[in-house]
Amino acid sequence: MPNYAYTCRIKKDKLDKALLRLSPNQGFMFTIITGAQFGDEGKGKIVDLLAKDYDIVARFQGGNNAGHTVKAGDEVYKLHLIPSGILLDARVLIGPGVVLNPEVLAEEIEMFEKHGIKVNAEKLGVDAKTSIIMPYHIELDGLKEAVRETKIGTTKRGIGYAYIDKVARDEIRMAELVDREHFLARLEELAPQKEKEIEAMGGDPKIVRDPALIKRYLELGKQFAAYVTDVSREINQALDEGKNVMAEAAQGTHLDVIHGTQKFVTSSSTIAGSACANLGVGPKRVDNVIAIVKVYITRVGEGPLPTELTGELGERIQKAGGEFGTTTGRGRRCGWFDLPLLKKAIALNGYTEISLTKLDVLTGLDPLRICVGYKYKGKSLDYPPVLTEELQECSPVYEDLPGWKEDLTEVKAYNELPKNARNYVERLEELMKVPINYISVGPGRAQTFKKED
Numbered sequence: 001m002p003n004y005a006y007t008c009r010i011k012k013d014k015l016d017k018a019l020l021r022l023s024p025n026q027g028f029m030f031t032i033i034t035g036a037q038f039g040d041e042g043k044g045k046i047v048d049l050l051a052k053d054y055d056i057v058a059r060f061q062g063g064n065n066a067g068h069t070v071k072a073g074d075e076v077y078k079l080h081l082i083p084s085g086i087l088l089d090a091r092v093l094i095g096p097g098v099v100l101n102p103e104v105l106a107e108e109i110e111m112f113e114k115h116g117i118k119v120n121a122e123k124l125g126v127d128a129k130t131s132i133i134m135p136y137h138i139e140l141d142g143l144k145e146a147v148r149e150t151k152i153g154t155t156k157r158g159i160g161y162a163y164i165d166k167v168a169r170d171e172i173r174m175a176e177l178v179d180r181e182h183f184l185a186r187l188e189e190l191a192p193q194k195e196k197e198i199e200a201m202g203g204d205p206k207i208v209r210d211p212a213l214i215k216r217y218l219e220l221g222k223q224f225a226a227y228v229t230d231v232s233r234e235i236n237q238a239l240d241e242g243k244n245v246m247a248e249a250a251q252g253t254h255l256d257v258i259h260g261t262q263k264f265v266t267s268s269s270t271i272a273g274s275a276c277a278n279l280g281v282g283p284k285r286v287d288n289v290i291a292i293v294k295v296y297i298t299r300v301g302e303g304p305l306p307t308e309l310t311g312e313l314g315e316r317i318q319k320a321g322g323e324f325g326t327t328t329g330r331g332r333r334c335g336w337f338d339l340p341l342l343k344k345a346i347a348l349n350g351y352t353e354i355s356l357t358k359l360d361v362l363t364g365l366d367p368l369r370i371c372v373g374y375k376y377k378g379k380s381l382d383y384p385p386v387l388t389e390e391l392q393e394c395s396p397v398y399e400d401l402p403g404w405k406e407d408l409t410e411v412k413a414y415n416e417l418p419k420n421a422r423n424y425v426e427r428l429e430e431l432m433k434v435p436i437n438y439i440s441v442g443p444g445r446a447q448t449f450k451k452e453d
């Protein structure tokens with residue numbers, strides 16, 4: 001069916017949107033999924049849930065600072081690099097905008113193999129231009145964070161320094177990693193500069209040319225040679241053939257390196273537009289942009305969080321939601337739902353629908369608070385101020401809603417939710433002005449239902 005994509009596109013405009021939403025397989029060719037808050041919204045869970053309808057799932061930015069959890073039956077998979085569509089039939093791709101630690105990729109593949117899931121070059125592709133995280137990036141990341149007067153709270157995975165090298169055109173790319181001679185030559189060229197930098201920051205420069213590490217990287221290069229591909233070409237060809245492609249973000253909107261809460265951000269662009277730029281797909285091909293939104297908010301690391309709950313209540317949500325970092329194990333800071341930040345996320349991403357996660361975690365809290373605006377220097381704001389320093393000074397203005405006591409984890413349909421839970425969801429939808437498609441009430445695959453059914 002070579003022209004299916006285009007016939008579908010034409011028909012789609014004439015169809016009822018609600019009908020299309022019920023059947024995402026008809027007409028939704030290229031879907032982008034991003035986190036609408038500060039990460040850990042449940043992207044892994046929702047991508048896994050939707051991946052059955054997609055032929056390709058591609059990660060477009062970030063690296064193994066991400067931790068996406070997929071629970072399938074009794075197994076829990078924590079994915080840092082491999083897209084969360086891996087457990088379904090989709091081909092999974094790692095795009096050129098990702099920074100890739102090959103050791104972590106090898107560990108992830110091994111983890112799947114232990115669970116009887118074969119990951120080979122037919123299943124997984126890595127773009128030839130994907131930047132490689134080298135041991136010296138990790139070293140520099142740690143050294144820099146140690147001397148920062150105001151910490152960012154980085155994951156110390158070398159992400160920032162790998163991106164610095166990409167932009168400085170000093171990166172080692174996947175195509176070079178898998179080519180022994182090129183890899184060694186490139187390392188030789190870059191080593192003096194890296195050694196100087198590490199030494200200047202008080203570190204041990206020996207890590208740059210450590211023979212054991214070089215040997216290991218060469219082995220990894222050999223292991224991954226067959227995986228090298230052209231992600232942009234694969235995706236564009238798939239779309240031309242009428243196949244469905246999903247782009248999976250890492251981190252969250254407000255950690256975006258351009259539009260986030262600088263300097264407390266990650267080093268890549270985490271918003272929907274970045275999927276097009278990083279995967280090499282034209283913006284006119286995007287059909288659908290899905291937000292993953294947690295019914296409260298969390299943040300790992302430093303930076304403003306206007307609705308943060310520091311006392312007993314914060315701890316209660318942290319415990320009930322299992323809010324501990326998937327990558328670093330750090331406790332996540334928790335707060336009430338923050339509408340101004342969500343409005344900004346909607347503007348930055350152009351969301352067409354929202355998947356709401358972790359509704360079950362709010363059981364037993366009464367009242368439930370929604371931050372509908374801020375007070376900033378005596379003024380009322382309904383949208384975040386542009387600067388991080390200003391956001392830091394904002395205090396939340398709340399609207400209170402009644403809570404519920406019932407456990408939600410066994411709920412299978414929207415109309416089975418207690419009335420106050422439905423009220424809460426509907427109020428959020430009314431405030432966000434974007435339709436909610438799915439609601440999640442637990443980590444498992446069965447603990448999700450459509451809002452419209």
Ligand code: GDP
Nearest residue numbers: 040041042043044067068069358440441442443
């Ligand atoms: P991601 O980084 O956005 O993929 O999110 P993480 O996997 O880091 O964190 C989300 C955590 O919440 C994981 O442990 C999920 O298994 C879990 N989770 C996802 N959805 C729900 C839900 O609706 N309810 C509960 N209780 N847990 C959920």
Ligand code: IMO
Nearest residue numbers: 039040065066067153154155250251266300301
């Ligand atoms: P997922 O994809 C939550 C945070 C770190 C730190 C800041 C910069 O699981 O949602 P970095 O190591 O990227 O230089 O750290 O960004 N951070 C995340 N927080 N979820 C993530 O990923 C994150 N990835 C990075 O905690 O504050």
Ligand code: MG
Nearest residue numbers: 040067068326
């Ligand atoms: Mg996570």
